[in-house]
Structure formats: C-alpha cells, structure tokens
Amino acid sequence: xxxxxxxxxxxxxxxxxxxxxxxxxxxxxxxxxxxxxxxxxxxxxxxxxxxxxxxxxxxxxxxxxxxxxxxxxxxxxxxxxxxxxxxxxxxxxxxxxxxxxxxxxxxxxxxxxxxxxxxxxxxxxxxxxxxxxxxxxxxx
Amino acid sequence: xxxxxxxxxxxxxxxxxxxxxxxxxxxxxxxxxxxxxxxxxxxxxxxxxxxxxxxxxxxxxxxxxxxxxxxxxxxxxxxxxxxxxxxxxxxxxxxxxxxxxxxxxxxxxxxxxxxxxxxxxxxxxxxxxxxxxxxxxxxx
DNA sequence: TCCGCCGGTTAGACAGAGTCCAATACTGGC
DNA sequence: GCCAGTATTGGACTCTGTCTAACCGGCGGA
Numbered sequence: 001x002x003x004x005x006x007x008x009x010x011x012x013x014x015x016x017x018x019x020x021x022x023x024x025x026x027x028x029x030x031x032x033x034x035x036x037x038x039x040x041x042x043x044x045x046x047x048x049x050x051x052x053x054x055x056x057x058x059x060x061x062x063x064x065x066x067x068x069x070x071x072x073x074x075x076x077x078x079x080x081x082x083x084x085x086x087x088x089x090x091x092x093x094x095x096x097x098x099x100x101x102x103x104x105x106x107x108x109x110x111x112x113x114x115x116x117x118x119x120x121x122x123x124x125x126x127x128x129x130x131x132x133x134x135x136x137x138x139x140x
Numbered sequence: 141x142x143x144x145x146x147x148x149x150x151x152x153x154x155x156x157x158x159x160x161x162x163x164x165x166x167x168x169x170x171x172x173x174x175x176x177x178x179x180x181x182x183x184x185x186x187x188x189x190x191x192x193x194x195x196x197x198x199x200x201x202x203x204x205x206x207x208x209x210x211x212x213x214x215x216x217x218x219x220x221x222x223x224x225x226x227x228x229x230x231x232x233x234x235x236x237x238x239x240x241x242x243x244x245x246x247x248x249x250x251x252x253x254x255x256x257x258x259x260x261x262x263x264x265x266x267x268x269x270x271x272x273x274x275x276x277x278x279x280x
Numbered sequence: 281t282c283c284g285c286c287g288g289t290t291a292g293a294c295a296g297a298g299t300c301c302a303a304t305a306c307t308g309g310c
Numbered sequence: 311g312c313c314a315g316t317a318t319t320g321g322a323c324t325c326t327g328t329c330t331a332a333c334c335g336g337c338g339g340a
Contacts, residue, residue, distance in 0.1 A: 013288065031326090032327080033326080047289065047290050048291090048327085049289070049292095049328085049329085050290070052328075068210065071206070071214050071297095071298090072325080073325085088254065089257055095251060101246040101247075101248070102246045103244070105243045105244075106241040106242045106243050111226060111228075111235060115266060116263060117229055117265055121259065122260045124256070125250055127255075153306080153307080154306095155317080156317090172297075188319090189299085189319060189321095212327085214298090284338095284339095285339105286335100287336095288334085289333080291330105292330095292331105293330085295328075298324085301320105304319075305316100307315090308314100308316095310312085
C-alpha cells in the first residue's frame with residue numbers, strides 16, 4: 001500500500017496508509033466521516049483534519065474521485081475507472097454503472113473557451129412502492 | 141402568480157408568492173441564500189426557515205428542481221423542462237443543456253424493484269488556461 | 281551526537297448551510 | 311367575525327468541512 005502511494009507521488013505516512021487501506025481494501029463509497037470512524041475503529045489515531053487533508057490529496061493525485069450526489073455530504077469513490085451511478089434517493093445507496101457501454105449523444109458544443117473536465121451521469125431511482133421522493137437520503 | 145401556486149395545490153401566502161416571484165420572473169439558478177437575499181432586498185419580509193420550507197414545498201410540487209452539483213450548496217432551478225447542465229468548476233456558473241437533443245444509450249437495467257426518478261447529466265468544464273482543478277470528479 | 285529545518289499531524293475554534301422547535305400570525309371556511 | 315388548522319418566525323442547534331497555530335518527527339549537515 002505504501003508503494004501504491006509512492007507510485008503516485010505521495011509520501012506514505014502512517015496515517016495516509018491507514019486511510020488508503022480503508023478506501024482500497026473494501027471497494028466502496030465512503031464519506032469523510034465513515035473513513036474517520038473506520039480508521040479509528042480498532043484503536044484510534046487519525047484526526048479529522050488529517051482525514052480531510054488526505055482525501056483532498058488523494059483526489060488531487062487521482063487515486064480517488066469525489067462524488068457530489070447527496071446534498072448533505074461528499075462521497076469519495078476509490079473506483080477511478082470511468083463509470084456513472086445509480087443513486088437510490090430513499091436509502092442513499094450508490095451503485096456503479098460501468099461507462100464503457102454507455103454512450104451519450106447530441107451534447108451541444110462546450111461554451112467558448114471551455115474544455116470538458118468530465119461527464120457525470122446520475123440515475124436517480126427509488127423503490128417501486130415508495131410514495132414519492134420528498135427528501136433525499138435516509139442513511140441506514 | 142397566486143394562480144400558478146393554486147394550480148399546483150399550494151395555498152398562496154404572501155411569502156410564497158414573493159419567493160415564487162423571485163424564482164420565476166428571472167429564470168435563473170438560485171441558492172436558498174440568494175433567494176432569501178432577493179426577497180428581503182427592499183425590506184425584510186421572509187425568514188430563513190420559510191425560504192427553506194417553501195423551496196422544499198415547491199420541489200415536492202414540482203414547480204422547481206433541486207440540483208446537487210456544488211459540494212457546498214444546493215441550487216434550485218425554476219426550469220422544469222427536461223434538461224442537463226454545464227458546470228464551470230472554476231466560476232461555479234451553470235448553463236442549461238436542453239434534453240431533447242441528448243440521447244443516452246447503453247444504460248444497464250435498473251436494480252431490481254427500482255424505478256427511475258430521473259437522469260441527470262453534468263458536464264464539468266473549466267477555462268482552457270486554468271491550471272486544472274483540485275475539485276470534483278475526473279472521469280474519462 | 282546534536283541541531284534545525286520542514287512537511288505532516290493535531291485539537292479545537294470557527295464558518296456556512298440547513299433543520300428543529302415552540303410560540304405567534306395568518307388564512308379560509310363557515 | 312370566529313375558529314381551527316396551517317404557515318411563519320427567531321433563534322438555537324446540528325453537521326460538514328475549513329482554518330490556525332502549535333507540535334512532532336525524520337533527516338541532512340556540521
């Protein structure tokens with residue numbers, strides 16, 4: 001794991017390795033808070049500030065992606081292959097959609113002087129029986 | 141404007157009408173805070189709580205849409221025709237993309253027991269010269 | 281060995297968006 | 311005009327994320 005960080009130009013401190021371990025061993029979507037909890041679960045030793053610093057660093061170095069989907073919290077995604085998401089507006093859970101099958105056609109040209117930074121597709125879903133969507137996210 | 145609210149099953153109180161006026165007269169994207177400011181620009185007449193209550197109500201009644209694009213604040217969109225967005229990650233500005241030309245192909249079937257609630261496409265852009273963004277998402 | 285540098289970490293204060301609550305004001309139907 | 315139910319309100323509160331200033335520790339140089 002330390003090597004993986006080194007390969008991405010990140011000096012592998014103890015804390016960073018712990019955080020990377022949480023992110024990459026279980027290939028899931030995490031909030032900063034969940035990572036803070038997971039890392040400190042056994043016996044605690046990473047601060048909130050470091051978690052935020054480290055996540056920001058990992059995003060910069062493209063080890064993870066930041067997902068803006070839930071109005072209340074940012075989610076970090078250790079899967080950096082191109083993909084999109086199903087978002088269950090009731091439970092708040094995310095499911096990956098591999099991008100290689102997906103094709104988007106008919107997008108207009110970018111505004112002048114701009115270049116694309118990425119295309120995100122979010123398919124919002126809800127359980128069949130659920131009355132309707134009023135408020136997103138009801139975690140757990 | 142009162143009629144427009146009544147037509148959507150909303151009793152048109154003064155506050156709601158004021159808020160609706162801000163949203164629909166200028167056809168732009170607004171944050172809750174901007175609306176609070178706009179409505180109270182002349183002299184204070186609507187409280188923060190009411191702005192949030194009303195926006196939530198309007199979303200429920202489908203007079204406006206909620207856009208989750210910026211990590212720090214929700215944006216409300218008075219344009220309810222199907223459309224997507226360019227998002228300038230540097231300036232934060234949003235531009236509409238009419239949906240009628242856009243076609244998405246190859247999406248996998250929904251997870252079992254789920255129905256789609258909508259598909260959002262966000263094309264993140266940045267100015268040509270801008271040194272790259274530390275911010276959101278980097279697919280493709 | 282000792283020293284000083286410097287990147288990394290930290291606690292806790294802080295900021296901003298949004299929610300909650302209990303009291304009060306208003307609206308609409310009669 | 312009265313009343314019941316609905317809407318509004320200020321203010322306290324929560325939560326996520328940021329900032330700051332102190333501190334820690336590894337490493338190179340003398």
